[in-house]
Amino acid sequence: MTTVITVEHDGDQLWWSLQELTTSTQLAPEFVVQCVECGVMEASGPQVQWRFDVEARQRLQRAWRLHRDLELHVSALPIVIDLLEEMENLREEAHRLRGRLQHWELRE
Numbered sequence: 001m002t003t004v005i006t007v008e009h010d011g012d013q014l015w016w017s018l019q020e021l022t023t024s025t026q027l028a029p030e031f032v033v034q035c036v037e038c039g040v041m042e043a044s045g046p047q048v049q050w051r052f053d054v055e056a057r058q059r060l061q062r063a064w065r066l067h068r069d070l071e072l073h074v075s076a077l078p079i080v081i082d083l084l085e086e087m088e089n090l091r092e093e094a095h096r097l098r099g100r101l102q103h104w105e106l107r108e
């Protein structure tokens with residue numbers, strides 16, 4: 001059996017409906033609803049017409065892995081994901097700053 005997923009495109013952004021998102025990620029709609037209600041990700045529009053962007057899909061997949069692998073409660077996922085993203089941003093910034101510092105050290 002072949003499943004066809006239709007993704008909406010509005011110029012700059014790709015959007016999934018709740019059904020398309022759950023089909024493509026193979027996650028239960030209840031888990032997605034819990035994630036939206038707890039603030040893991042945002043959905044645009046009323047619940048019956050929710051649309052999810054690429055970032056929401058990525059956060060959902062990360063949330064599922066944390067929930068499954070570490071047995072984190074859904075209500076803990078937003079803060080854990082935010083902290084992980086902040087760590088990634090800080091590492092990227094540190095990497096950029098090290099590069100700039102090396103540039104100046106080589107000039108001396």
